[in-house]
Amino acid sequence: MRKFIYKQQYTRPEARRISDGVIMRLRDVYEVDPALMETHFKQQNMPLWDTERIVECRNDHLAWMHEHFAYETLVAGEESELDKGPGEPALQPQLLTPPAPNTPTHTSLVNPDSASPPWKSAVKRKGWRRSEGDDAAGEVAPPHRRPAASPAT
Amino acid sequence: MSFEIVLPTGEIIRVGDGGGKKIRKSSTGYHLKHLFMGHQGTLGIVTEATLEVVPKPEAEFAAFFAFDDYLKAHRTVYHIVTSGIATLAGTVLFDEKKVEYLRRDDEAFIPMPPWVNSIVATALYGTKAEVSAASKILMEKGRAEGGRYTGDHMAVGDWASRHDRYANPLHGRVPGGQVVPMSWHCEDASLNWTVLPKVREEWTAIAQRYIDEWGIFDNWGMYCYTSASYKPWGDYLAEIDIGIWEEKLNDDNWAAWVRFKSELAQVSLKYGGSMSNCHGTTRAGDAEHVPEEMGGGWDVMKKVKRMLDPNNIMNPGKQMLDEAYQD
Numbered sequence: 001m002r003k004f005i006y007k008q009q010y011t012r013p014e015a016r017r018i019s020d021g022v023i024m025r026l027r028d029v030y031e032v033d034p035a036l037m038e039t040h041f042k043q044q045n046m047p048l049w050d051t052e053r054i055v056e057c058r059n060d061h062l063a064w065m066h067e068h069f070a071y072e073t074l075v076a077g078e079e080s081e082l083d084k085g086p087g088e089p090a091l092q093p094q095l096l097t098p099p100a101p102n103t104p105t106h107t108s109l110v111n112p113d114s115a116s117p118p119w120k121s122a123v124k125r126k127g128w129r130r131s132e133g134d135d136a137a138g139e140v141a142p143p144h145r146r147p148a149a150s151p152a153t
Numbered sequence: 154m155s156f157e158i159v160l161p162t163g164e165i166i167r168v169g170d171g172g173g174k175k176i177r178k179s180s181t182g183y184h185l186k187h188l189f190m191g192h193q194g195t196l197g198i199v200t201e202a203t204l205e206v207v208p209k210p211e212a213e214f215a216a217f218f219a220f221d222d223y224l225k226a227h228r229t230v231y232h233i234v235t236s237g238i239a240t241l242a243g244t245v246l247f248d249e250k251k252v253e254y255l256r257r258d259d260e261a262f263i264p265m266p267p268w269v270n271s272i273v274a275t276a277l278y279g280t281k282a283e284v285s286a287a288s289k290i291l292m293e294k295g296r297a298e299g300g301r302y303t304g305d306h307m308a309v310g311d312w313a314s315r316h317d318r319y320a321n322p323l324h325g326r327v328p329g330g331q332v333v334p335m336s337w338h339c340e341d342a343s344l345n346w347t348v349l350p351k352v353r354e355e356w357t358a359i360a361q362r363y364i365d366e367w368g369i370f371d372n373w374g375m376y377c378y379t380s381a382s383y384k385p386w387g388d389y390l391a392e393i394d395i396g397i398w399e400e401k402l403n404d405d406n407w408a409a410w411v412r413f414k415s416e417l418a419q420v421s422l423k424y425g426g427s428m429s430n431c432h433g434t435t436r437a438g439d440a441e442h443v444p445e446e447m448g449g450g451w452d453v454m455k456k457v458k459r460m461l462d463p464n465n466i467m468n469p470g471k472q473m474l475d476e477a478y479q480d
Contacts, residue, residue: 021330022257022263032332036332040327040332040334041331041333058314062310068209069209070209070212070278071209071211073309074281074285075214075309076216078305080302080303080306081302081303086220086268087298089225089298089299090297090298
């Protein structure tokens with residue numbers, strides 16, 4: 001059990017500015033800039049253990065929500081791309097494009113020649129798993145190239 | 154799926170699909186179930202309900218994409234909902250004001266670079282095999298208009314936290330940026346995909362006018378949720394969230410708030426939408442527009458009300474239905 005020392009609990013670490021209206025004193029805990037809470041709505045003086053309790057409760061809640069949604073949470077296995085800046089359209093917006101005249105009528109779902117995809121060595125973290133499935137070219141046809149009917153067997 | 158209802162005359166009936174208690178589809182008789190859903194207590198009292206319990210899916214996959222332009226995000230929603238992904242549970246479009254609002258307090262949005270002004274959030278549910286394959290298509294569609302993936306951490310954390318977000322922001326900002334306690338009002342229209350940008354433009358302009366004039370409102374931005382994932386022509390739950398500094402409410406600015414709501418509702422009607430997707434239209438500011446939205450159906454509504462509730466004992470005054478008894 002951790003000892004309660006009043007001075008430690010009520011001494012907030014030095015603030016670091018994150019944005020115009022947000023500061024950070026504890027790692028990953030954002031706070032509204034106290035300068036914005038002076039006229040109508042005063043900031044509470046909160047002990048550190050209470051802040052930690054709220055953060056832990058929130059993490060528990062998020063984990064519970066995921067368990068509630070599905071048995072397993074899959075992720076793309078990719079980091080944020082926001083540092084690349086805004087993106088441009090990769091294709092012309094062609095809404096409801098009809099199939100091209102020579103579009104194949106079916107696509108094999110199994111490609112025996114495909115190499116082992118790079119994500120197979122992807123790390124697992126916090127119980128989230130990278131979305132699995134072979135993403136080799138031709139594996140999943142774009143919607144307008146889906147077979148009109150199942151191929152005869 | 155079905156429910157038992159006590160009518161104002163004391164009769165007890167069960168309404169579902171046809172006469173069945175657990176039937177999903179029937180072609181027998183009128184579809185009375187919908188008459189008794191959303192009637193806001195004006196036609197009877199439900200005393201028993203039969204619910205469908207859906208098994209928990211095997212796998213979930215969420216992804217968020219960031220844009221510097223609302224129209225890119227808007228087109229991305231179209232690409233996603235027309236992709237044919239059967240496991241697509243929904244797509245949510247965040248506008249510039251929503252991103253601006255979330256940047257104040259939300260852990261996922263605070264660190265975002267300034268160029269981000271719109272977000273598309275998506276989620277898939279189903280078997281692991283289906284969701285895995287569909288996630289590749291979803292990632293491709295999300296990037297088709299230049300969307301930037303916001304990373305796995307946000308995909309996992311923010312999707313879950315979307316379900317409790319409104320428990321937190323019981324405060325807003327007044328002009329000048331000071332924090333004030335505020336309550337949340339959500340104006341929730343049903344609108345088609347094609348009109349979302351125009352409605353957004355007009356709703357935002359209305360909100361700004363009232364914020365500037367009255368100083369007790371705050372624009373918390375817009376979300377648009379798919380109501381029918383596979384139908385881009387289908388309707389979206391389009392909501393604009395308005396913070397209201399209730400401590401300052403008096404007769405004058407309450408009347409201003411009702412006019413504010415009324416103007417928002419009229420924009421929805423102007424663009425062929427419905428004033429409410431899920432909250433109902435029973436409060437001042439939109440209740441008075443129900444006859445306009447219903448058109449010829451308004452007379453039918455009044456006849457049904459008068460026939461089932463001849464003495465107007467069920468929620469009198471709701472939805473302008475007292476008109477049914479004026480002849």
